[in-house]
Amino acid sequence: MATPMHGYFDYNASSLLRPQAAAALAAWIDSGGGNPSSMHARGRRARIEIEDARRSVASLADGAVARDVVFTSGATESNNTVLRGFAAAMPEATLVTSVVEHHSLVATVDDLETRGHRIVRLAARSDSSLDLAPLASLGAGPVLVSLGLANGESGAILAVDSLLAAAPAGAFVHLDVAQAAGRLLLPFGGRIDALSMSGHKFGSPPGIGALVVSPRLRGLLRPLLTGGPQEWSMRAGTPNVPGIVAMGAAARASLEGMDTEQRRLAAIRNGLWQRLRTTLPGIVRITPDDGLANTLTIALEGCSADSLIAALDLEGFCISAGSACAAGSPEPSHVMKALGLAPQYHGGVLRISAGWGTQRDDADALADALERTIRRARQAA
DSSP states (O other): OOOOGGGBOBTTTOOOOOHHHHHHHHHHHHHTOOOTTOOSHHHHHHHHHHHHHHHHHHTTEETOOGGGEEEESOHHHHHHHHHHHHHHHOTTOEEEEETTSOHHHHHHHHHHHHTTOEEEEEOBOTTSOBOOGGGGGOOSSOEEEEEESBOTTTOOBOOHHHHHHHSOTTOEEEEEOTTTBTTBOEEOBTTEEEEEEEGGGTTSOSSOEEEEEOHHHHTTOOOSSOSSOHHHHTSOSOOOHHHHHHHHHHHHHHHTTHHHHHHHHHHHHHHHHHHHHHHOSSEEEOSOTTSOTTEEEEEETTOOHHHHHHHHHHTTOBOBSSOGGGTTOSSOOHHHHHTTOOGGGGGGEEEEEOOTTOOHHHHHHHHHHHHHHHHHHHHHO
16 A cells, blocks of 8 residues: 555655646656657657756756756766766866765766776765865866755755855856755856756656756767767657656646745744654754755664664655665765764664645654654663
8 A cells, every 4th residue: 555645754765746747647648659759740749748848847947948958867867977978078177076965976976086087075064064175276177066956865955156156267067956956946057057857856757857058068078878869969869758748747836836835844844843852852953954945854862763764664654764875774874974973873864855745734743653653762772
């Protein structure tokens, strides 16, 4: 039996499918489909659907236009396209990232480093901000700065103005916006050259994403997938039309009343935190006050996050121990290590992330379940 929607608090791993995306997907399937490279009526319809979605995805970013959007399988592919494409085109360049990024950035720069590319990793402070000082001493030569706009584990939001002030004037700036798309109006243009996103983070099915890329960076990048001329010759292969259609619908839905929705989610998050902090001793808040409105990451002393998640699952609640990509590891995530989380909290990190389907009553019910479950776990310890 499927978990009821009201018990779902793992939107940072994947949003529940938005009704608008489900309807768009169903309509495309019912139509029978078609290849957008074909010249007949079904092909033309597919192309129209793709371009409508492309405009909708572009509207997520301030300053972007449809021509800037390249559809991919998700942010992991988009991140790899930027980093590997730039490194191949400019092997002498310095690639800058941080120690708290998503695995698709961390693993890619690690691999590029083994291939001889120069990597600079920015450290993180205990308040989840980044130490940008090393950017001032990069020296001459091409630079690509590749960072997450919002951290999926801590919920911290990058200070973009501070980043741009610290980065070399001619640096290319790429932001992984997987956790920010559909929640924040994304910055693009000027000195920001690329954005990577995944549709399933804001309400489409998984397996579809986009790279929003400026003309000056696109001219340098070499595509990961070569073949046909699809996606402006940036990504060969027949496009995932149903995924693209659903992503466009999810983008439009997430933009409707975005500011109001984020204030609503912040009120739910803040109310949940105020309750937990007063009823549960030995609890630490990791998410900054000005972090993602939907995210509350906490750490509990004397608890096993995996055991708590299993117990809550039996009660119909879905939460996470952090990044879904690192679930099941007995070690604290690289993000928690980088933030300097005290050892006694390493095993007890929980990430609670709400979304479009979350109501205040749902958070109250989760708080009840958390309090029961944590007290039982501590009594049994």
